[in-house]
Amino acid sequence: MSSIRPWRDIARRKSRQIMVGSVPVGGDAPVTVQTMTNTPTADAGATIDQIRRCEDAGVDIIRVSCPDQDSTAALKEIVRAANVPIVADIHFHYKRALEAADAGAACLRINPGNIGSEDRVKEVIAAARANGCAIRIGVNAGSLEKDLLEKYGEPCPEALVESALDHIRILEDHDFREYKVAVKASDVFLAVAAYHALADAVDCPLHLGITEAGGLIGGTVKSSIGIGSLLWAGIGDTIRVSLSAEPEEEVRVGYEILKALGIRNRGVRVVSCPSCARQGFDVIRTVQTLEERLQHIRTPMSLSVLGCVVNGPGEARETDIGITGGGQGKHMVFLSGVTDHHVRDEDMIEHIVKLVEAKAAEIEAASASDETLDAAE
Template structure:
């Protein structure tokens, strides 16, 4: 079903284009007070370094809307303004440099107020992300479908799209989110063939780093594998940098993105005679910034390690004070166990494909 993703309209958000055959873009959202320009910029720059390609900021006040101008001047990726309830904040955000705005037309006010926002977006050629959330589904649709359902979410989103199209604007991105993973999957399946616009995909309110990663990986994995989705955000209750790490790994696992070292490690067993958990964590942290597209294995057993690591480009295994450096399943060097990590680091620094 790859054709679904490629057949969406291309929408330009700052310097990033989503839709068509463009790669799935990774997003995150700041958790600083947007009014605090220094803290917000600092967080965005860290997210940029981690691989974030589009960033969203909450705009709950006019002060936050006005702060976008300075924030935008100090970052290097497109800036999205997240607006609820007050249409005036959407207008101010556009005028102060937002590359895209996110609104829920259902809570932005009257049709006339929505039209005012649309006209301002049209004037500045700023895309509008039409966002629908299971927590704010309209009462009539809840009653129509007997509760909050995937069909209700899809219908709500399409209704909002139709409303803005009738106002003469088609520079749109659509999102339908739920914390219910399978409802979210079904909603995206229902809307994908009926919506020509790029889809922003995510499992909303997914939870802490542990539960959120599991729910997001399952939900996004299914949706993206079906060829649906043009930009993603992993929603976690935690450091936004964790969202980027997870998003990159999801895309890499599905072969939708290349680059970055993939670390594989064995689950440990009674043969393990080293602190494999600590070693694997150290390796994962160490390789995070290496611009290599290879697989690194971390094995806890010098007996089976080489065989288990044969599909990796390079690996290490240890036990009884001895460490092994492995390439494509072949032992190439023996070192002291305490030298394993540095040996691997030096190999990666001098890596030649």
């Protein structure tokens, strides 16, 4: 088979790059994964604990809500403790944005339809500039400006884009260009259409999301369709999957979307069958256990878990490690696509975990060696 696969090519939209703290967004930077804490921000300890779990899951940027002075007062401690940039989410009171900028937020997320007059937005711009903050313009179908709703009659792509362009103009008029934009909606079609129109109109980085997407299963499906189709079209520089679930789950789903498109790999990509009567072991429970046990692996690699020999060997040839169900409780283990040995039911889980950990160490060692050689040259 040819190594050239044009049907996999994604021509990424060209955007300028901004910095969110130490993390580049846009340009040729990797597509970043974001989430948002759901603890009371004023409880700095609980918020920091949640940020730690998200960091373990691989989050690049994390947002915290700042609805009151107690929240912005706690923000300084949270920023100091976090290992990733913190975005302060500001909705109704522009003074919270001023306080958050002074507290060390790397980015201010403002919803222009809620924050008030242009003069207030100007003050936010001044605070952002003085503190080296980026700004995210967060347009949302659920909180569009009244004049746009009167003009268009309902939330529509044109209304979302017009709102975004109006507020981009304010930033640009004040010579502020460290901004990214989102035009979110809970309706997948509305959000996707708005992002396509905005992508054609501006050169700034775009923050993707399907807002209020739903629970873990329903929200994952909606987000995968919306965010995935946009990324496939080359649109998007940072993503947040909005789920009624713990924020670390949002991070994991975000990475799964990126992995499925071959945009960015982190951890183990599992290829597994839905199982049937031919299965030689309990595929469903095995995959569930392995996904839980292998969450600590950050090194990109692939693992196939197939219940029988119909598709098992073929899938295993394409993965780093593979297990295929066999007879009498003995299963075939593939390493780098080649049958290597057998393992029994009772030893299978621990055996695969050890193989994955060993492969991760091998890949990391090889990567470190290559970096050393490059440095020497």
